[in-house]
Amino acid sequence: MAMACKSWLLRVIGWPLLLTLLASPFLLLQMGANGLVYRWYAPLWLLAALVGGQLLSIALQRLHVALSDTKLWRGNRLRRLSPMAKGWGQRLGGMALILLLLALPFLPGVGRYPIDLATSVLIYVLLGLGLTIVVGWAGLLDLGYVAFYALGAYGYALANQLWGLSFWWGLPFSALIAAVAALLVGLPVLRLRGDYLAIVTLGFAEMVRLVLINWQSVTGGPAGLGGIARPSLFGISFSNSPNAGQIAFHEWLGVEFSTLQRIVFLYLIILLLVGMVYGALRRLRRLPLGLAWEAVREDEVAAVSLGLNVTRLRLAAYMVGASLAGIAGCFFAARQGFISPESFTFNESVLVLAVVVLGGLGSQAGVVLAAMLLVLLPELLRDLADYRLLLFGAAIVWVMVKRPGGLIRQPRPDLLAAAQGRVGEEAS
Amino acid sequence: MLRMDNISVHYGAIAAVEQANLTLAAGQIVAVIGANGAGKSSLLMSLFNQPRPVEGTVWFEGVNLTRLPTHRIGRLGIACVPEGRRIFPRMSVLENLQMGAIHQPKTHWQQDLEQVTSLFPVLASRLGQMAGTLSGGEQQMVAIARALVARPRLLVLDEPSLGLAPIIVQQIFAALRQVNRQGISLLLVEQNAHLALQLADQAYVMQTGRMVMQGSADSLRQNPHVQQFYLGMA
Ligand SMILES: Nc1ncnc2c1ncn2[C@@H]1O[C@H](COP(=O)(O)OP(=O)(O)OP(=O)(O)O)[C@@H](O)[C@H]1O
Ligand SMILES: [Mg+2]
Numbered sequence: 001m002a003m004a005c006k007s008w009l010l011r012v013i014g015w016p017l018l019l020t021l022l023a024s025p026f027l028l029l030q031m032g033a034n035g036l037v038y039r040w041y042a043p044l045w046l047l048a049a050l051v052g053g054q055l056l057s058i059a060l061q062r063l064h065v066a067l068s069d070t071k072l073w074r075g076n077r078l079r080r081l082s083p084m085a086k087g088w089g090q091r092l093g094g095m096a097l098i099l100l101l102l103a104l105p106f107l108p109g110v111g112r113y114p115i116d117l118a119t120s121v122l123i124y125v126l127l128g129l130g131l132t133i134v135v136g137w138a139g140l141l142d143l144g145y146v147a148f149y150a151l152g153a154y155g156y157a158l159a160n161q162l163w164g165l166s167f168w169w170g171l172p173f174s175a176l177i178a179a180v181a182a183l184l185v186g187l188p189v190l191r192l193r194g195d196y197l198a199i200v201t202l203g204f205a206e207m208v209r210l211v212l213i214n215w216q217s218v219t220g221g222p223a224g225l226g227g228i229a230r231p232s233l234f235g236i237s238f239s240n241s242p243n244a245g246q247i248a249f250h251e252w253l254g255v256e257f258s259t260l261q262r263i264v265f266l267y268l269i270i271l272l273l274v275g276m277v278y279g280a281l282r283r284l285r286r287l288p289l290g291l292a293w294e295a296v297r298e299d300e301v302a303a304v305s306l307g308l309n310v311t312r313l314r315l316a317a318y319m320v321g322a323s324l325a326g327i328a329g330c331f332f333a334a335r336q337g338f339i340s341p342e343s344f345t346f347n348e349s350v351l352v353l354a355v356v357v358l359g360g361l362g363s364q365a366g367v368v369l370a371a372m373l374l375v376l377l378p379e380l381l382r383d384l385a386d387y388r389l390l391l392f393g394a395a396i397v398w399v400m401v402k403r404p405g406g407l408i409r410q411p412r413p414d415l416l417a418a419a420q421g422r423v424g425e426e427a428s
Numbered sequence: 429m430l431r432m433d434n435i436s437v438h439y440g441a442i443a444a445v446e447q448a449n450l451t452l453a454a455g456q457i458v459a460v461i462g463a464n465g466a467g468k469s470s471l472l473m474s475l476f477n478q479p480r481p482v483e484g485t486v487w488f489e490g491v492n493l494t495r496l497p498t499h500r501i502g503r504l505g506i507a508c509v510p511e512g513r514r515i516f517p518r519m520s521v522l523e524n525l526q527m528g529a530i531h532q533p534k535t536h537w538q539q540d541l542e543q544v545t546s547l548f549p550v551l552a553s554r555l556g557q558m559a560g561t562l563s564g565g566e567q568q569m570v571a572i573a574r575a576l577v578a579r580p581r582l583l584v585l586d587e588p589s590l591g592l593a594p595i596i597v598q599q600i601f602a603a604l605r606q607v608n609r610q611g612i613s614l615l616l617v618e619q620n621a622h623l624a625l626q627l628a629d630q631a632y633v634m635q636t637g638r639m640v641m642q643g644s645a646d647s648l649r650q651n652p653h654v655q656q657f658y659l660g661m662a
Contacts, residue, residue, distance in 0.1 A: 288530055291519070295527045298516035305476050305510065306578065307502030307531050 016050030128355035128367035130324030136362025138317035139297030144205025150344035152329025178326025224340025435484035444470035459624035462634035507580035517560025528574035544573035565596035621658035
């Protein structure tokens with residue numbers, strides 16, 4: 001009884017509270033007419049909305065359990081969870097979240113800083129989703145994931161400078177470059193043993209970084225590359241002085257020029273990218289390829305004797321993961337307009353790996369939460385200057401002690417729903 | 429159907445199997461019995477080139493398996509229930525079965541799923557459960573079912589009775605007999621010689637890497653040496 005009560009409280013109060021805390025930097029500060037305004041009440045609104053939403057979803061779930069046919073699961077401890085009902089609540093919650101994220105830049109009082117910060121978070125979500133395929137699903141330890149991020153960024157920057165490749169073509173181009181690099185690195189290594197990958201990837205990332213620094217004539221060396229083309233929307237540019245053949249957004253709309261327009265546009269792009277990748281991975285996970293990756297991670301010998309080509313599966317995971325990093329890199333380059341090797345150090349690999357591990361090794365929702373935590377926390381702690389990293393580390397340790405399985409512990413949140421969905425189909 | 433000629437398996441300097449021969453005709457149940465460390469598992473896994481035998485050839489329906497990579501062998505019509513089950517613990521029972529059927533056409537799935545759940549009815553109510561949380565007996569059933577949905581013509585089992593209560597073992601062996609009646613040949617490695625010799629048509633006895641005896645299961649049951657050392661009779 002006590003247990004049930006506790007999990008109930010966690011659901012209705014705990015999670016909304018955590019989300020509110022994470023979101024509060026977005027909400028607390030507002031750009032007013034005369035400078036920054038502090039809005040202490042804003043998070044309370046969000047909290048109220050989330051608690052209300054949770055209560056509603058629980059009510060719906062109860063209703064559904066009461067109405068649905070539980071014959072299939074009678075006497076089974078799964079029955080109480082009624083995955084279908086959970087699917088309902090989740091779907092509603094997911095939809096609300098998507099709407100909220102889409103509307104975020106247009107909410108009154110949300111200024112440049114929160115949108116910029118959210119964009120950073122989303123880049124790490126994208127990176128985390130890519131790495132979660134490699135580490136969480138396929139069980140390969142990649143310590144040099146940043147290499148593909150760098151290749152994507154430099155790939156787009158150079159192709160843009162040399163051939164005038166636009167951002168939208170840059171996305172698939174960067175993905176392709178990263179995937180080819182993953183193929184070349186992975187092919188000789190993955191044929192041997194998965195374990196060697198960790199060392200080789202570490203070396204590969206360092207190699208890429210050193211090449212970027214030393215190949216001055218092409219990469220600009222430590223000074224980096226600048227003047228990278230920003231994304232445009234069907235020929236509409238978000239700069240003050242668009243190139244020939246392009247229209248400026250503010251002129252097109254007949255409003256005052258502001259760099260905020262571009263920032264919002266970038267935010268929407270990365271939101272779209274992350275949303276698409278998130279949805280695709282959710283689906284992929286239940287397809288034979290996603291399941292086969294897991295099978296290889298769970299038991300290589302059993303998998304191979306069932307006829308799964310372990311080497312090829314691992315290579316595929318490695319390449320898909322890399323191509324997502326390439327896409328993230330392309331976006332990063334287009335957002336900054338300037339890149340240098342400094343952005344692609346080992347620290348970055350560690351940060352993304354931390355996102356994956358903290359998120360619960362393989363949980364997609366966990367990646368989102370962990371990316372928020374790991375990107376926002378250092379921002380929140382900015383005032384503490386020297387103690388920032390110390391506190392940051394302490395926070396990570398604390399989370400891992402409290403939730404050793406990661407923020408979203410269950411490796412397969414969709415497991416029950418998926419199983420019952422299919423059993424249901426077969427029974428009918 | 430299956431012929432192992434002169435197979436030797438080495439792990440570095442350790443010779444686990446030495447020049448073993450074995451034949452299995454289509455539709456038969458062949459058992460290999462032997463003490464711990466006799467090399468039974470090594471012999472079985474050498475079918476799948478895990479590890480590849482250092483000498484000898486394995487013929488399966490006219491194909492030389494020793495030249496093939498492991499994952500190709502799994503698609504030829506041989507399925508394996510490995511020692512210690514080796515199910516995928518953090519995947520659901522249903523997903524374990526799906527992995528077994530991954531190279532089968534989708535049209536088979538419905539029928540095959542029904543077939544294995546009628547063979548092991550307890551699995552029907554466990555499809556959504558994580559396989560690692562099943563009891564040992566249920567896990568063994570998942571391992572067998574996972575192999576069966578691959579529609580093998582030869583099913584290879586390594587100690588399916590390991591660590592299970594007698595009643596469950598009886599159930600599993602009854603299921604194996606039923607499987608064989610459907611025309612699937614069985615190659616069975618067992619410590620439990622009683623059960624193995626009851627089920628099998630032909631049997632082999634392995635001792636320190638060598639085949640020391642072979643014959644019909646009945647004749648081996650009558651053999652005084654087998655009775656003394658493997659059936660535990662005085
Ligand atoms: N991976 C390995 N590396 C080194 N030696 C091994 C390996 N696997 C098996 N052996 C050795 O090979 C010999 C035969 O082992 P095997 O597992 O084939 O025996 P078994 O007959 O299956 O025994 P059990 O009935 O206990 O399962 C043993 O001496 C064992 O130590
Ligand atoms: Mg053995």
